[in-house]
Each structure stands twice: as structure tokens, then as C-alpha cells.
Amino acid sequence: MIGQFIKKQFLIMIRNKQELLLLLVMPFTLISILGFALTSVMDSKKMDIQAKVAIVEHGNEQEDFEKFANDVKNVQMPDEEKEFLLKQVEKMMPISILKQEILGSKGLEPYIQMAEFQPSELEEIRENDKYTVIVEVPEHFSYTLLNHLIFGEKTKPKLSIYVNEGKEITAQFVQELITEFQEQYSLISKLDQAGLNESLELPVAKVKGEMETVTKREPINSFTYYTVGISVMFVLYLASYISSHALQEKQSNAFHRLLLANVPKNLYMAAIFITSLIIAFFQLSLLYALAAVFYSVKWPDLVSFIIVTLALCVAVGGIGTFLTSLSYRINSDNVSIFFSSGVVSILAFLGGSYFPVSQMSEFMHKLGDMTPNGAGMTAYLKILQGYDLSQFIWTVIYLCLFGFVMFVLSLLVFPKRGEMA
Amino acid sequence: MLEAVEITKRFKQTHAVNGVNLFLERGEIIGLLGPNGAGKSTTISIISTLIPPTSGDVRLNNESVIKRPEKLRKILGVVPQEIALYPDLSARENLLFFGKIYRLSGSQLKQKVEEVLEMIGLTDRQHDLVKNFSGGMKRRLNIGAALLHEPELIIMDEPTVGIDPQSRNYILETVKRLNKEKKMTVLYTSHYMEEVEFLCNRIYIMDKGNILAAGTKEEIKNILSAENTIQITVERVNDSFIQALRDHPVVNRVTVQDRVITVLTPKEANAFSILFKIAEETNTMLTSIEIKTPTLEDVFLHLTGRALRN
Ligand SMILES: Nc1ncnc2c1ncn2[C@@H]1O[C@H](COP(=O)(O)OP(=O)(O)OP(=O)(O)O)[C@@H](O)[C@H]1O
Numbered sequence: 001m002i003g004q005f006i007k008k009q010f011l012i013m014i015r016n017k018q019e020l021l022l023l024l025v026m027p028f029t030l031i032s033i034l035g036f037a038l039t040s041v042m043d044s045k046k047m048d049i050q051a052k053v054a055i056v057e058h059g060n061e062q063e064d065f066e067k068f069a070n071d072v073k074n075v076q077m078p079d080e081e082k083e084f085l086l087k088q089v090e091k092m093m094p095i096s097i098l099k100q101e102i103l104g105s106k107g108l109e110p111y112i113q114m115a116e117f118q119p120s121e122l123e124e125i126r127e128n129d130k131y132t133v134i135v136e137v138p139e140h141f142s143y144t145l146l147n148h149l150i151f152g153e154k155t156k157p158k159l160s161i162y163v164n165e166g167k168e169i170t171a172q173f174v175q176e177l178i179t180e181f182q183e184q185y186s187l188i189s190k191l192d193q194a195g196l197n198e199s200l201e202l203p204v205a206k207v208k209g210e211m212e213t214v215t216k217r218e219p220i221n222s223f224t225y226y227t228v229g230i231s232v233m234f235v236l237y238l239a240s241y242i243s244s245h246a247l248q249e250k251q252s253n254a255f256h257r258l259l260l261a262n263v264p265k266n267l268y269m270a271a272i273f274i275t276s277l278i279i280a281f282f283q284l285s286l287l288y289a290l291a292a293v294f295y296s297v298k299w300p301d302l303v304s305f306i307i308v309t310l311a312l313c314v315a316v317g318g319i320g321t322f323l324t325s326l327s328y329r330i331n332s333d334n335v336s337i338f339f340s341s342g343v344v345s346i347l348a349f350l351g352g353s354y355f356p357v358s359q360m361s362e363f364m365h366k367l368g369d370m371t372p373n374g375a376g377m378t379a380y381l382k383i384l385q386g387y388d389l390s391q392f393i394w395t396v397i398y399l400c401l402f403g404f405v406m407f408v409l410s411l412l413v414f415p416k417r418g419e420m421a
Numbered sequence: 422m423l424e425a426v427e428i429t430k431r432f433k434q435t436h437a438v439n440g441v442n443l444f445l446e447r448g449e450i451i452g453l454l455g456p457n458g459a460g461k462s463t464t465i466s467i468i469s470t471l472i473p474p475t476s477g478d479v480r481l482n483n484e485s486v487i488k489r490p491e492k493l494r495k496i497l498g499v500v501p502q503e504i505a506l507y508p509d510l511s512a513r514e515n516l517l518f519f520g521k522i523y524r525l526s527g528s529q530l531k532q533k534v535e536e537v538l539e540m541i542g543l544t545d546r547q548h549d550l551v552k553n554f555s556g557g558m559k560r561r562l563n564i565g566a567a568l569l570h571e572p573e574l575i576i577m578d579e580p581t582v583g584i585d586p587q588s589r590n591y592i593l594e595t596v597k598r599l600n601k602e603k604k605m606t607v608l609y610t611s612h613y614m615e616e617v618e619f620l621c622n623r624i625y626i627m628d629k630g631n632i633l634a635a636g637t638k639e640e641i642k643n644i645l646s647a648e649n650t651i652q653i654t655v656e657r658v659n660d661s662f663i664q665a666l667r668d669h670p671v672v673n674r675v676t677v678q679d680r681v682i683t684v685l686t687p688k689e690a691n692a693f694s695i696l697f698k699i700a701e702e703t704n705t706m707l708t709s710i711e712i713k714t715p716t717l718e719d720v721f722l723h724l725t726g727r728a729l730r731n
């Protein structure tokens with residue numbers, strides 16, 4: 001039966017040229033205008049990945065290695081294995097790899113400049129605004145890490161990372177590199193530990209590969225930015241479009257016919273939810289298809305793209321149902337009008353549809369990500385920058401949860417028989 | 422079959438329905454007659470389970486439907502006072518949608534839709550959008566949408582308001598036909614006397630939330646059997662004549678419309694000679710005078726002191 005509701009809404013929609021105009025033509029026009037007009041503004045702000053990284057070591061990795069080697073001598077295992085293990089470990093001392101193969105690697109030279117400092121200089125460089133990120137290596141870091149990874153000691157050492165406020169975006173990039181490195185490092189050494197006799201491959205190649213994809217991430221141009229920004233904004237209008245049609249359904253008493261046909265109210269709400277979801281999906285797909293054809297906004301990972309789009313549509317479905325419930329309760333279109341003429345603009349601003357508000361401050365960034373459109377936008381931009389779905393899966397989950405919570409709320413708000421004005 | 426027992430409905434201050442009792446036997450056509458704001462639509466909404474009453478009960482075959490409306494809804498068709506259709510869908514699409522909502526499908530649905538389109542005379546226009554329909558066509562489709570699932574009982578709320586006499590007759594004939602051929606029980610609401618007189622076996626007269634009278638046409642008209650309705654046409658309305666009529670002890674009620682004066686007097690009074698006498702005394706020229714058989718309109722006037730429509 002839900003199929004009937006979807007079909008009905010589609011028929012109604014294609015016959016309302018004005019609404020189609022608002023939902024499809026207007027956003028596309030805006031994408032075009034903003035894309036052209038702000039080309040220079042956005043493109044000059046290419047992801048400025050020029051990070052100066054300071055590394056401060058407490059203690060000395062060579063000493064750590066010797067200490068570890070000393071420990072290994074006392075372990076119960078064949079001598080040739082001990083020897084082999086130490087040979088491998090010597091080749092993969094974590095801080096050396098981090099310094100030489102990662103932060104100081106040839107491949108990353110254009111993006112990262114690394115400098116080493118003594119602990120005594122720490123205060124000074126922290127005061128200094130020059131460094132994007134300061135990596136502080138605690139005493140016996142490597143020793144503890146090796147013990148943790150190879151002998152399963154509990155203590156897992158941590159690098160301290162200081163981020164220069166005001167350079168968050170670049171800093172984030174470096175942080176990500178280091179996190180990635182740490183993960184890969186532990187993963188690979190753990191895997192190889194199982195069969196120590198086999199060769200213990202250095203993670204460098206893999207880490208480097210990962211990093212190369214990271215550094216190759218496309219800077220977002222203005223068309224891409226506004227395709228996403230405007231689409232996630234206009235999909236919100238769909239929610240108020242749906243609720244205002246649902247209210248017409250009530251006010252024309254067509255809804256009474258549904259009641260008389262014993263259509264349960266939850267089924268009705270589910271129909272509204274799914275209809276919004278599907279129409280939102282069509283709307284977004286069409287907008288993105290147009291942008292792909294006219295402005296070459298291409299999606300590197302189509303599966304992630306579809307998943308994010310669906311999650312956003314779930315959120316829109318939730319909003320649509322919630323607005324419907326409120327409209328039914330107060331028996332007026334004011335809810336939908338208020339949403340489309342006020343709330344959408346605010347959400348669009350916070351979510352970064354007009355310009356990247358999230359770069360203003362961490363607070364704005366967090367706030368923006370709480371709006372469904374902002375969360376959707378973040379996820380879309382991550383796909384476009386070549387991130388993997390796993391790196392923004394929480395955003396996707398958040399969108400779905402948002403939609404379902406709204407849906408449940410709307411079931412609670414929906415007036416009961418007799419309460420309906 | 423269906424009965425409403427002492428139903429009342431209060432909206433904040435308004436007592437829309439005030440202890441209404443009403444019943445329907447299988448196969449009957451019942452009329453619910455009353456002026457604007459009488460509480461007809463509210464009564465109907467309660468009977469059709471759309472709104473719960475403030476107090477009272479509605480029973481289908483002696484089972485209350487207030488808490489469990491499903492059984493009644495299955496056999497019920499309701500034609501709402503407003504056009505409850507999707508203006509952006511065609512007539513056919515509307516019927517298909519509502520048919521599917523009633524869980525009809527496949528060839529059965531198609532066949533019902535054709536049948537209903539035929540019945541309401543919209544086969545030729547089935548592919549036109551409802552928003553481009555005339556008022557009468559919308560009304561007909563509004564009725565059609567309630568017939569798809571072959572209800573045993575149909576409740577119609579002023580299905581003929583605001584349409585031309587031709588469409589109106591068509592609708593009245595259709596209702597009669599449904600009753601005759603499909604044995605449909607009908608509750609028909611209207612503020613048109615003629616419609617109710619034409620269609621209904623029994624009539625309820627309602628005003629200000631109360632049932633004022635109920636029964637067959639004859640029973641209701643008998644309410645007036647103790648009175649004569651005399652219609653006098655005068656050349657020129659003369660205030661002193663009217664006043665003298667009003668003052669006279671045997672005259673129960675006087676209403677004036679243009680040059681026609683309607684006077685209610687007790688049957689036994691010798692009305693003619695009294696009227697002639699008053700006319701002579703006030704120098705009034707009469708052009709005609711006649712005793713009328715009472716209409717439902719007169720009954721209503723008698724019961725409420727007001728005309729049904731103004
Ligand atoms: N939802 C409501 N809220 C408040 N008052 C209402 C509501 N529905 C009806 N009323 C009031 O109840 C009274 C009866 O209204 P109702 O619609 O039942 O009259 P009706 O006989 O159908 O009139 P009409 O011939 O104009 O359709 C009116 O005074 C109306 O204002």
C-alpha cells in the first residue's frame with residue numbers, strides 16, 4: 001500500500017511545475033551562479049597542505065633498542081629466532097621510520113617540513129607560531145611500544161601531539177598521517193608476530209601508499225563545493241514540501257477517507273517517511289547527475305556516495321514526517337512555512353552551504369556537523385577528497401539515527417483520533 | 422442496523438450536538454435536515470467514527486463502534502461535505518488510489534473503477550485532472566470515491582451543495598438507484614427540503630444540536646395538522662394590516678415575504694372571515710388567498726420560527 005502513496009506523490013509532484021522548479025531548477029541555477037562567481041575565491045583556498053612539523057624526542061631510540069635487545073636475550077626462544085627478531089626490529093624502529101620514511105619522506109616533501117628539537121627547546125617552539133604540529137615523543141616510547149606489540153605488555157605508549165590553533169585544517173592532515181602510521185605499524189607488527197619466522201615486512205610501503213592517496217586528495221573546487229552545499233540545502237525543502245502536501249490531504253478530508261479505509265496512522269506516517277526518502281533520493285541524484293554532466297563533479301567512490309545519499313534521505317524523511325505531525329497537530333501550514341522560510345536558511349548557513357563555516361572555529365565545525373545537511377555535506381566532501389567510508393562512518397550513522405529519532409518523535413506528536421483539530 | 426444513542430459533542434463553548442438519538446434500518450434512506458450550523462456534519466462525523474463523541478454511543482448491530490470502529494468502517498462509505506479528492510490527480514487516478522487504499526487490486530479494482538465512473542457519468546472525462554473539473558463533476562467524483570468498496574451503508578453530507586440543477590438531479594437519481602439496486606442504506610444530509618422529500622423514507626429535523634422532530638414525511642407534516650397555513654397576496658404591504666394580524670388572538674404566526682403574507686391559524690378558527698374583516702378595516706386590497714397543505718419547510722418554520730435557508 002505504501003507503493004500507492006509514493007506513486008500518488010510522484011504524480012502530484014510532476015504536475016506542480018512551480019514546486020519542481022523550487023526543488024530542481026532553482027538549486028541547479030544556484031550551483032551554476034555560485035560555482036562561477038566564486039571560482040577564484042574557493043580555488044585560491046586550495047587545501048593548503050604546507051605543514052611544518054616539529055619533533056621533540058625525550059630519550060633516545062638507539063638506547064631503547066639496546067634495552068629491548070637486552071630483554072630479548074633473556075627470553076626463552078631459539079637463538080636464531082632471537083637474532084632474526086632483533087634484526088627485523090632494528091630495521092623498523094618506530095620513531096626512525098616516522099622521521100625518515102614518513103614525515104621526512106621524499107614523497108611528502110612538498111607538503112611537510114620536519115625539524116628536530118631538543119626537549120629543552122619545547123617551550124620555545126610551543127610559543128612560536130611557526131609550527132603546525134609538534135610531536136612529542138615520551139621517554140622510552142619505542143621500548144614500550146615494542147614490548148607492547150611483541151611481548152603483549154599492557155602499557156601502550158602515546159605520542160603527544162600539539163596542534164597549532166588557527167592551522168587546524170593542515171594540522172588535522174598531519175594528525176591523520178600519524179594516526180594512520182600508528183595503526184598500520186601496530187597492525188602489521190601484530191600480524192607478523194604470529195609467524196615470526198616468516199619475513200617481518202616493514203609497514204613503510206603500505207603507510208607510504210596510504211599517505212600518497214591522502215596527499216593526492218583533490219582540492220575541492222567551487223563547483224564541487226556548491227553542488228554539495230546547495231543540494232544538501234534544497235533537499236531540506238523537500239521535507240516542508242511533503243508536510244505541506246500532507247496537510248492539504250488532511251484539510252481536504254482526503255485523510256478522512258484513509259482513516260475510514262482503516263489505514264493505521266503508523267502506516268500513514270511510514271508512507272510519508274518512505275515517500276520523502278525516495279523523492280529526496282531522486283532529487284539529490286538528479287542534481288548530482290546534472291552537476292556531473294555540466295560541471296564535471298565526479299564521485300571517486302560511487303558506493304560511498306550512494307550510502308551517504310541514502311543516509312541523508314533518511315534524515316530528510318524524518319524531518320518530513322516530523323513536520324507533518326506538527327502540521328496535523330496545530331492544523332496549519334505555518335510549521336512548513338516556518339521551516340522552509342527560516343529554519344532551512346539557518347541550517348544551510350551552519351552546515352556550510354554558503355561558505356565553509358566550519359573553518360571559522362572548532363565550535364562552528366561541531367555545530368555544523370550536528371545539522372543533517374552539514375553532516376551530509378561533511379560526508380560528501382570526504383568522499384570527494386578520497387577518504388574511505390570507514391573514516392566518516394559515524395557521520396552516516398548519525399544521519400540515519402537522526403532520521404529515525406525524528407520519525408519516532410513524529411509518531412508521538414501525531415494527534416490521536418478526536419484530538420485532531 | 423446502526424444507531425446513535427444520546428450523542429453529544431462539545432467544542433470548547435459550542436454545543437455542536439446535544440443528545441441526538443437516531444437510527445437506521447437496513448435498506449432505508451434517512452434524511453437529516455437542518456440549517457447551517459445545526460450540527461449535521463458533526464453528528465455524521467461521530468456516526469462514521471471520525472471523531473469520538475463527548476458522550477453517548479454509536480452502535481452497529483448492538484455493538485459499540487466508538488472503541489472498535491473497524492467493523493463499521495468496512496461496510497461504510499462516507500461522502501464528505503468538502504471535496505475530499507486530490508486535485509492534481511485525474512478522476513481515474515483518484516479512484517484507483519482510493520480503491521487500493523480499500524485493498525482492492527488487479528482486475529477487480531479496474532472493474533469497480535469502470536463501474537463507478539459509469540455510474541457517476543465521468544467515463545469520458547476520467548483522464549482529466551480533478552482541478553480542471555466543474556463543481557458538479559467534482560461532487561460526482563466525491564461520491565464515486567465512496568462507492569468503490571461497495572459499502573452496505575453510505576453517509577452523504579450535503580452532496581449537492583453548490584451545483585447546477587441538472588447535476589443535482591443526476592446525483593439524486595443515483596442515490597435512489599443505489600438504494601434500489603444495491604440495497605444500500607443511506608443517511609442523507611441536506612438543507613434542501615425537496616431533496617429530502619424526494620429521497621427519504623424517514624426524516625430527522627435538526628437545529629442547534631437538537632433533533633426537533635423525527636418520523637416519516639406524513640408524520641412530520643402531521644405536526645402541523647392542528648394548524649392551517651394561509652397564504653395571502655396583497656397589492657401593497659400595509660403595516661397596519663400586518664400589525665392587526667399579529668395582534669389578533671386566533672393568528673399564531675405571521676411571516677412576510679415581498680407581497681406574500683403567510684399566516685398560521687388553528688384549524689377550527691373561521692380564518693377566512695376574520696382575515697377579510699381585518700383587510701377591510703385596514704383598507705388592504707387582497708389579490709389572492711389560499712389554504713396550503715403544509716410542506717416540510719412549514720414544519721421547520723413552525724418548529725424553529727426560522728426559515729431553513731435565508
Ligand atoms: N472542529 C470544530 N471546532 C469547533 N467548533 C466546531 C467544529 N466543528 C463544528 N463546530 C461547530 O459546531 C456547530 C455545528 O457545526 P456542523 O458543521 O456540524 O454544522 P452543519 O449542520 O453541518 O452545518 P452546515 O450546513 O453549514 O454544514 C457549528 O457551530 C460549528 O461552528
Ligand SMILES: [Mg+2]
Nearest residue numbers: 461462502578
Ligand atoms: Mg455540514
